[in-house]
Amino acid sequence: MMEDKAAVRKEGKREWCGMTDEPNILIFEKNRSGKRTTGYVPSPSSEAKRLIPDSLARKKDAIFPEVSEREIVQHFLRLSQKNFSVDTHFYPLGSCTMKYNPKINEEIANHPSFTGLHPYQPEESVQGILRIFWELEEWLKGVTGMDRFSLQPAAGAHGELVGMMIARAYHDSRRDFARRQVIVPDSSHGTNPASAAFYGFEVITIPSDPRGRVNLAELAKAVSEKTACLMMTNPNTLGLFEDDILKIQKMMHEKGALLYYDGANMNALLGIARPGDMGFDMIHLNLHKTFSTPHGGGGPGAGPVGVKKALEKFLPVPLVTRKGDRYGLDDDLPDSIGRVKAFYGNAGILLRAYVYMRRLGKEGLEQVSRDAVLSANYLKKNLQSALEIPHGGFCMHEFVASSEPLKRFGVTAGNIGKRLLDYGIHAPTVYFPLIVKEALMVEPTETESKETLDRFCEVIRKIVRESEADPECLKNAPHCFPVSHPDEVKAAREPLLTYRAFLGRQDRRDRSDLVSGISF
Numbered sequence: 001m002m003e004d005k006a007a008v009r010k011e012g013k014r015e016w017c018g019m020t021d022e023p024n025i026l027i028f029e030k031n032r033s034g035k036r037t038t039g040y041v042p043s044p045s046s047e048a049k050r051l052i053p054d055s056l057a058r059k060k061d062a063i064f065p066e067v068s069e070r071e072i073v074q075h076f077l078r079l080s081q082k083n084f085s086v087d088t089h090f091y092p093l094g095s096c097t098m099k100y101n102p103k104i105n106e107e108i109a110n111h112p113s114f115t116g117l118h119p120y121q122p123e124e125s126v127q128g129i130l131r132i133f134w135e136l137e138e139w140l141k142g143v144t145g146m147d148r149f150s151l152q153p154a155a156g157a158h159g160e161l162v163g164m165m166i167a168r169a170y171h172d173s174r175r176d177f178a179r180r181q182v183i184v185p186d187s188s189h190g191t192n193p194a195s196a197a198f199y200g201f202e203v204i205t206i207p208s209d210p211r212g213r214v215n216l217a218e219l220a221k222a223v224s225e226k227t228a229c230l231m232m233t234n235p236n237t238l239g240l241f242e243d244d245i246l247k248i249q250k251m252m253h254e255k256g257a258l259l260y261y262d263g264a265n266m267n268a269l270l271g272i273a274r275p276g277d278m279g280f281d282m283i284h285l286n287l288h289k290t291f292s293t294p295h296g297g298g299g300p301g302a303g304p305v306g307v308k309k310a311l312e313k314f315l316p317v318p319l320v321t322r323k324g325d326r327y328g329l330d331d332d333l334p335d336s337i338g339r340v341k342a343f344y345g346n347a348g349i350l351l352r353a354y355v356y357m358r359r360l361g362k363e364g365l366e367q368v369s370r371d372a373v374l375s376a377n378y379l380k381k382n383l384q385s386a387l388e389i390p391h392g393g394f395c396m397h398e399f400v401a402s403s404e405p406l407k408r409f410g411v412t413a414g415n416i417g418k419r420l421l422d423y424g425i426h427a428p429t430v431y432f433p434l435i436v437k438e439a440l441m442v443e444p445t446e447t448e449s450k451e452t453l454d455r456f457c458e459v460i461r462k463i464v465r466e467s468e469a470d471p472e473c474l475k476n477a478p479h480c481f482p483v484s485h486p487d488e489v490k491a492a493r494e495p496l497l498t499y500r501a502f503l504g505r506q507d508r509r510d511r512s513d514l515v516s517g518i519s520f
């Protein structure tokens with residue numbers, strides 16, 4: 001089996017991949033009548049049966065596959081290993097900061113002294129966690145140069161929405177009701193225009209200049225007394241530092257508009273540069289990206305929003321307060337935009353970020369950014385000969401390559417992303433930002449070894465060679481997984497998450513008799 005897999009890696013032939021023939025993807029396919037586990041099989045006591053009302057009780061017994069305990073363990077353990085994860089694979093997914101998350105964060109966040117807290121406990125009995133919130137806010141203020149933070153928002157996009165609410169509240173408080181436009185660069189993350197539009201702003205998109213930065217002439221044309229806010233990220237989504245930021249902030253402030261900083265990806269700036277010093281009025285941070293909480297797959301996040309002094313009074317309630325050595329929660333802020341999340345935000349994520357920052361300290365955080373930028377530049381330089389890299393020069397924590405030249409072999413960025421899986425590497429972000437054709441957005445992060453980065457370059461070069469020599473191999477990739485090419489539109493519109501999804505496949509249909517009589 002191992003040999004076969006190695007051969008696939010070399011040659012990229014599906015039929016050589018022993019793993020794809022692995023039988024019995026579903027445990028029901030392992031069903032053989034008469035097989036039993038020797039372990040404990042729960043059956044409801046008569047007492048339990050009595051407690052369930054007839055109307056809710058099963059009419060027929062539940063159907064379980066008949067399998068041995070050994071098969072169950074093997075089956076579920078194997079399934080769990082089919083995942084790609086930060087802990088198992090290189091995961092250079094741009095704009096997502098898939099860095100290694102230190103396990104001590106988990107241990108502390110899962111400690112009963114925290115997990116046992118209840119949000120309705122009186123303040124005197126939760127002084128510890130309130131102090132952590134307070135200190136976390138101090139750290140975030142230090143890193144960003146903002147004056148006050150709300151820890152409530154549950155994600156980056158949620159933070160953006162809060163930012164838009166604050167922008168509206170600020171202009172309305174000045175009776176400046178005409179400001180209903182939000183400007184975004186065309187390289188912006190999709191959530192930026194979406195958040196602005198969702199809150200009723202008109203979105204004005206301005207094109208980037210040939211250097212991939214905000215086009216100042218276009219910005220000057222777009223800004224007016226109708227502008228509520230400019231939403232930007234710096235470094236931008238091309239991984240480039242907006243070196244005209246001081247001019248940009250001046251242009252906006254002179255026109256009475258605010259500047260919102262999308263700080264989802266702070267991995268390049270920690271301890272080096274601060275959005276507050278660049279002139280931004282508001283920011284959200286993605287604690288689940290930069291500050292190391294496992295994310296992806298829709299798990300909980302945290303997108304604290306920080307503001308400059310003039311906007312403090314609009315922040316969501318409650319804010320964490322300190323009087324002497326007592327900590328509390330302040331609900332009584334008449335100009336606040338109100339509550340945006342139940343209780344105090346996603347406390348477990350806040351706790352992880354706090355542990356991460358405390359453990360690294362100021363110097364450690366700065367080293368994170370220096371290493372993240374170094375890794376990205378190392379890859380960018382080494383991949384220049386293999387892929388097209390439209391925006392040259394130094395990058396920050398990520399960069400965007402293009403596989404446009406491989407189009408002549410019919411190979412797309414999506415194909416490359418899928419082929420990388422065969423080599424045990426998660427795909428970079430593909431087709432984003434939209435302004436680069438066949439975009440591959442690569443963010444290595446600071447936690448990868450030089451050996452991993454070197455291997456990534458080697459694999460990319462190999463794939464580029466494959467594009468010419470055997471484009472079919474790329475178009476049909478990945479070859480080493482049970483499912484390789486779901487119809488992406490159909491999978492999103494008509495998700496079939498039950499056994500039936502597999503019955504459509506010929507090799508499964510042949511075995512469907514095994515489960516005949518079982519309805520799902």
Ligand SMILES: *Cc1c(COP(=O)(O)O)cnc(C)c1O
Pocket residue numbers: 095096154155156157158189191192233262264265286301303
């Ligand atoms: C991830 C990301 C967001 C959105 O953050 P969520 O927590 O997924 O809502 C916004 N902007 C940028 C630049 C991002 O990378």
